[in-house]
Amino acid sequence: MSQPGLRERKKQRTRLALIDAALELFAAQGYEATTVDQIAAAVDVSPRTFFRYFATKEDVALSLPVDGQEVMLRELAGRPAGEPPFTALSHAMRAVVTELQRGDLTETARFLKARELIENTPALFAGSVRRMMENEQRLIAEIARREGSSPDDLLPHFVVSLFTTVARVGFESCHPRSIEDLPAFGERLEQILSLAERSLRPGWDRGPVDGDADAPRVHGDADAPRPGD
Amino acid sequence: MSQPGLRERKKQRTRLALIDAALELFAAQGYEATTVDQIAAAVDVSPRTFFRYFATKEDVALSLPVDGQEVMLRELAGRPAGEPPFTALSHAMRAVVTELQRGDLTETARFLKARELIENTPALFAGSVRRMMENEQRLIAEIARREGSSPDDLLPHFVVSLFTTVARVGFESCHPRSIEDLPAFGERLEQILSLAERSLRPGWDRGPVDGDADAPRVHGDADAPRPGD
DNA sequence: TGTCATCTGTCAGCTCCTGACATAAATTAC
DNA sequence: GTAATTTATGTCAGGAGCTGACAGATGACA
Numbered sequence: 001m002s003q004p005g006l007r008e009r010k011k012q013r014t015r016l017a018l019i020d021a022a023l024e025l026f027a028a029q030g031y032e033a034t035t036v037d038q039i040a041a042a043v044d045v046s047p048r049t050f051f052r053y054f055a056t057k058e059d060v061a062l063s064l065p066v067d068g069q070e071v072m073l074r075e076l077a078g079r080p081a082g083e084p085p086f087t088a089l090s091h092a093m094r095a096v097v098t099e100l101q102r103g104d105l106t107e108t109a110r111f112l113k114a115r116e117l118i119e120n121t122p123a124l125f126a127g128s129v130r131r132m133m134e135n136e137q138r139l140i141a142e143i144a145r146r147e148g149s150s151p152d153d154l155l156p157h158f159v160v161s162l163f164t165t166v167a168r169v170g171f172e173s174c175h176p177r178s179i180e181d182l183p184a185f186g187e188r189l190e191q192i193l194s195l196a197e198r199s200l201r202p203g204w205d206r207g208p209v210d211g212d213a214d215a216p217r218v219h220g221d222a223d224a225p226r227p228g229d
Numbered sequence: 230m231s232q233p234g235l236r237e238r239k240k241q242r243t244r245l246a247l248i249d250a251a252l253e254l255f256a257a258q259g260y261e262a263t264t265v266d267q268i269a270a271a272v273d274v275s276p277r278t279f280f281r282y283f284a285t286k287e288d289v290a291l292s293l294p295v296d297g298q299e300v301m302l303r304e305l306a307g308r309p310a311g312e313p314p315f316t317a318l319s320h321a322m323r324a325v326v327t328e329l330q331r332g333d334l335t336e337t338a339r340f341l342k343a344r345e346l347i348e349n350t351p352a353l354f355a356g357s358v359r360r361m362m363e364n365e366q367r368l369i370a371e372i373a374r375r376e377g378s379s380p381d382d383l384l385p386h387f388v389v390s391l392f393t394t395v396a397r398v399g400f401e402s403c404h405p406r407s408i409e410d411l412p413a414f415g416e417r418l419e420q421i422l423s424l425a426e427r428s429l430r431p432g433w434d435r436g437p438v439d440g441d442a443d444a445p446r447v448h449g450d451a452d453a454p455r456p457g458d
Numbered sequence: 459t460g461t462c463a464t465c466t467g468t469c470a471g472c473t474c475c476t477g478a479c480a481t482a483a484a485t486t487a488c
Numbered sequence: 489g490t491a492a493t494t495t496a497t498g499t500c501a502g503g504a505g506c507t508g509a510c511a512g513a514t515g516a517c518a
Binding site for chain 2: 505506514515
């Protein structure tokens with residue numbers, strides 16, 4: 001595992017070069033005003049090649065945060081089994097931030113640059129939300145697995161969506177001030193997480209409390225067997 | 230105010246014709262497989278004219294739900310001042326559903342058709358969420374106004390985002406089952422609203438409880454002066 | 459009826475994105 | 489080290505979404 005081969009290294013280099021060129025151009029003249037041809041030209045690559053690295057122009061700006069989501073999912077999978085869902089999600093999110101802090105400086109700078117660009121560009125923000133939502137499905141599946149509940153169950157959906165929302169509000173609340181550094185962002189995350197925890201009833205993410213059997217069923221209601229099956 | 234004039238009526242007719250033609254084509258052959266030219270041809274109108282009615286191809290599918298958001302905002306503005314934020318939002322949402330039920334049948338059918346299409350088309354669903362989030366800003370402003378808090382305040386953001394999330398999970402939970410009728414949708418909404426209320430601490434949407442002054446400040450912290458300014 | 463505002467069609471063109479094919483480069487086999 | 493094979497890249501053609509500009513048609517209004 002010494003080296004991943006010259007070919008692979010070259011690919012990684014062009015990929016990063018494309019991202020850097022794109023971020024720079026986007027920042028300088030705006031996202032929509034920048035064409036794919038310009039980005040490709042800046043890296044001295046054909047426009048067709050750009051689309052072999054990124055499916056859409058949007059993707060080049062969102063690729064870094066998307067990588068973050070992968071880390072998030074991995075971290076979540078590594079959380080201890082007994083941990084309540086919301087707690088596990090919170091810890092996974094924190095792990096992503098600390099993971100980023102460990103990376104080298106140009107790497108975190110790139111990430112912050114991308115993040116700010118996304119936050120200030122409606123089209124990119126929309127795309128970011130879309131990715132978040134796609135990722136949400138995977139988080140839901142993981143939480144459902146941990147809790148041993150059906151993927152049709154409302155509760156995992158609710159928990160994950162609520163968590164995602166909290167994280168998003170954390171991001172948004174930094175805007176229009178830019179996120180100057182990771183530690184500041186970490187603090188912000190703790191604040192909003194704490195607000196969420198103070199707003200929610202203890203044990204809410206584990207379903208209805210016992211002895212509440214007469215309450216209208218919501219937990220597991222999505223495809224619950226109806227009387228008569 | 231007898232009639233809005235022949236010109237205006239004609240415009241409304243073309244607009245609805247475009248929507249109907251689009252929904253039909255989308256349902257028949259899929260959203261991406263349908264071109265704007267086809268839609269325009271179905272209404273016997275030039276493609277250029279299509280774009281004078283709808284800024285994007287997406288818009289023709291989302292226009293109806295967007296109208297619903299306008300109603301939602303109006304209803305929210307009409308809620309009594311003393312009502313807690315989350316309650317006011319819930320009532321406004323309910324009002325939208327009942328408003329829809331009062332409309333004529335072809336109207337609600339159109340809405341349901343659009344809703345189902347959106348739910349089953351990732352690209353449209355993402356667009357729908359994006360509109361929802363754009364609208365969120367206006368809801369936040371309204372809630373902040375009602376509560377007399379700064380628009381930078383975290384709490385209104387949190388409350389509105391959480392509400393939007395709850396509503397969205399309600400929508401999503403209907404899929405892949407289609408929403409056959411409005412009453413069923415109303416019931417679903419009540420279920421998820423009830424789940425949310427049972428998960429949250431009483432008074433959460435009005436800020437931290439008194440006597441908790443030592444807790445880390447979050448409420449109103451968004452642009453708090455830092456030590457050293 | 460005639461003037462004016464507005465809506466519509468036509469056309470030309472840009473940008474995003476894709477399939478197909480040929481070329482160049484790296485990897486592997488010999 | 490050379491040949492064979494895989495894989496990345498460039499070139500080309502083209503479809504689809506979307507826009508500006510101009511000319512003609514059609515309601516509005518006096």
